Amino acid sequence: MKILVQKFGGTSVSTEERRAKAAAKVLGAVKENYAVVVVVSAMGRRGDPYATDTLIQLAADINRETAARELDLLMSCGEVISGAVLAATLQGYGLRTALLTGGQAGIITNADYGEARILRVDPQEIYRELEAGCVVVVTGFQGATEDGQVTTLGRGGSDTTAAALGVALNAEAVDIYTDVEGIMTADPRLVQDARILDVVTYNDIAQLAHEGAKVIHPRAVEIAMRQNIPLRIKSTFSDTPGTLVTNSQPHRAAGADMFDDRLITGIAHMPQVTQFTIDISREADKPKVVRRIFKSMAQAGISVDFISTQLDTVRYTVKDELADKAADILQSMNTEAKQLPGCAIISLVGGGITDVPGVMADVAEVLAEGDIEILQSADSHTTIWVLVAGPRLAEAVRMLHDKFINPSGR
Numbered sequence: 001m002k003i004l005v006q007k008f009g010g011t012s013v014s015t016e017e018r019r020a021k022a023a024a025k026v027l028g029a030v031k032e033n034y035a036v037v038v039v040v041s042a043m044g045r046r047g048d049p050y051a052t053d054t055l056i057q058l059a060a061d062i063n064r065e066t067a068a069r070e071l072d073l074l075m076s077c078g079e080v081i082s083g084a085v086l087a088a089t090l091q092g093y094g095l096r097t098a099l100l101t102g103g104q105a106g107i108i109t110n111a112d113y114g115e116a117r118i119l120r121v122d123p124q125e126i127y128r129e130l131e132a133g134c135v136v137v138v139t140g141f142q143g144a145t146e147d148g149q150v151t152t153l154g155r156g157g158s159d160t161t162a163a164a165l166g167v168a169l170n171a172e173a174v175d176i177y178t179d180v181e182g183i184m185t186a187d188p189r190l191v192q193d194a195r196i197l198d199v200v201t202y203n204d205i206a207q208l209a210h211e212g213a214k215v216i217h218p219r220a221v222e223i224a225m226r227q228n229i230p231l232r233i234k235s236t237f238s239d240t241p242g243t244l245v246t247n248s249q250p251h252r253a254a255g256a257d258m259f260d261d262r263l264i265t266g267i268a269h270m271p272q273v274t275q276f277t278i279d280i281s282r283e284a285d286k287p288k289v290v291r292r293i294f295k296s297m298a299q300a301g302i303s304v305d306f307i308s309t310q311l312d313t314v315r316y317t318v319k320d321e322l323a324d325k326a327a328d329i330l331q332s333m334n335t336e337a338k339q340l341p342g343c344a345i346i347s348l349v350g351g352g353i354t355d356v357p358g359v360m361a362d363v364a365e366v367l368a369e370g371d372i373e374i375l376q377s378a379d380s381h382t383t384i385w386v387l388v389a390g391p392r393l394a395e396a397v398r399m400l401h402d403k404f405i406n407p408s409g410r
Contacts, residue, residue, distance in 0.1 A: 001130065004034040005174040007041075007140065007162035010051060012177050012236040013082050014044040019089045021236050025177060026135060027093060034172070035130045037165055039140045040086050041158040042078025050081045052141070068113035072142075072152045076101070079139035079158070087137045098129040099137045102161060103144025106168075109151045116143060116151035118160070118223075121168035138165065156217025163220035166229045173230040176216055181235040182243035183208070183215050186267040190394045191401045197266065199244045202231075204265040204349055207383055211268035211347035221245065263352035263359070264404040267397055270347075271390055273305070274323035275340040275375060278330070281312035289335075290314055296329050306345055306387060308376060315376055317345065317387065342390040343375060346397060347383055348404065354381045366403045372396050 006029065008022045029036045046053035055074050059066040066074075080101060087097040106122035129136045140158025143151050153160050159176060166174035182196040183205060202225035209218035215233055224231050224245070234242035283289045290309055294316075297304050302322050308315040318326050320341055330337050353359055360379055363386060367374055372395065376387040388396050 001035050002033060003037065003130070003169045003171045004029050005037045005039065005162050005166045005169065005171045007039040007158060007174065007176050008086070008236060009158070009176075009178045010041040010044050010048075010082075011179040013040055013086055014048060016089075018236065019086055022086065022177065023089050023093050025175075025236065026090060026095070030095065030135065036135045037126060037130070037169065037171070038086065038090075038135060038137045039158055039162040039165065040079060040082045040137060041140050043082045043085070050078050052078045054078075069149065072113045072116075073150050075152050076139070076142045076150050079141050083137045083139045090135055090137070096132075096134045097137055098132075098134040099139075100125060100129070101139050101144075101150075102142035103148065103150065105136075105138045105165070107143035107161065107164065109143040109145060109153070111145045111149060111151065113151055115154040116145075118143060118153070118164050121164050123165065123168045126165070126169065156219065159217040159220035160223065163223040163229070163231070167223055167227045170227070171229060173232055174224060175232045175234055176220075177234050177236040178215060179235065179237065180215060180233075181238055181240045182233050183213070183245075183266070185265075185405045186397055186401050187213075187269065190269070190397045191267075193406055194401065195406075196240075197243050198241070199246065200265055201247055201351060202245055203382065204351055205231075205245050207349045208266050208268045208347070211345070211349065211383070211385075212270040213266065213268040216245075262350060263356065264348050264350040265352075266349055267401055267405070268347045268349065269393060269397055270305075270345040271393055272320040273317040273343050273345060273387075274320050274326075275306075275315060275317050275343050275387060276323075276326065276330070277338040277340070278314040278335060279312065280314055286311075292333065293330070293335065296333060297326060300325065300329055302326050302329075306376060306378065306385060308378065317343065317376075340375065343387050344390045344393040344396075346386050346388060346393070346400065348385075348400060349383050351382050353379075353384065360384055362403065363400065366399050367396060370395060370399050372399075 012022050042052045044051040083099050087099045090097045108119050109116035140161040162174050184194045186194040188194045206218045206221040231245035280286050304316040306317040372392045374386050378385045
């Protein structure tokens, strides 16, 4: 049995017209003799009647401290509604369908409500329905514990569902359908000549997703990478080939470089962060102070990023919306910190960076030419990060894109 997993995001199933286009993708796969498993997100986005954020707000208007178990039950309704409506649409085109919730599809998770992790997938019910000739529609973003409690998988959970099912079913590929035509070299809202990447490695796209690119959830990429299941990022609304995420390219000649010696694959960004700078030069036990700072942030549920610890200084960033909370914690510890709100992290991602000298120097030179101050920087084998003032974000991304990705201006 040749299995294809297709995942449709919320915008792809939000209206009758869009569901018809999604159904056309399913029909096309069936005509190519695939056994098709369709994963759906809740319909629409914040403010739309059945969107996940709308359901969350429904509970929050009554009680902002709604228990996590009950909130998961509420949030799971969005995908059930979406799945039922898409199944009805497919039936209208003459396809036999079977709708399964995440739990019915065999997605077993831990009991970490709201951010559950998949423990295992038992796809036997999916196989039974496929063998009966059905297109199987599975509600994304959700699973169930061993004792049947409904759980949700956190933001991007439908991508995670699709990848997990792709691995469990040993699918030919997992197609992620969205409202964009593929993964781009930068945010097209900032860079007019950003272009679609034809092919990208799992590692590069996972890093781009972690650093702010929102086309696919990094956890989904990491799951697919375990069994080398190809991911294809496509548009529901066009027939463009999109972006292939893989570590192999069988149609290339043996020994050919599938990425054409690409130094930088793409540029991601994360706006609206606050930089904290803490002077620890007068502390007697500096390691203890550093541990205490980060432990206190973690205990308060504040995720810190861009950490830099030096002999006398600690720097890190938090989201702007959490800056006041972080400052209050530091004040309660009698720790003074300088705050710089409204910053942005720019990430240059590419496996080609590895062992190539001078890349960070080139980044610094480009930004210096634009009189853009680097507030903080770091690098790894595959990523270079710089922190800049928020108002200079768009200019900085464009200059770096011109230098490393589109130097000819084509």
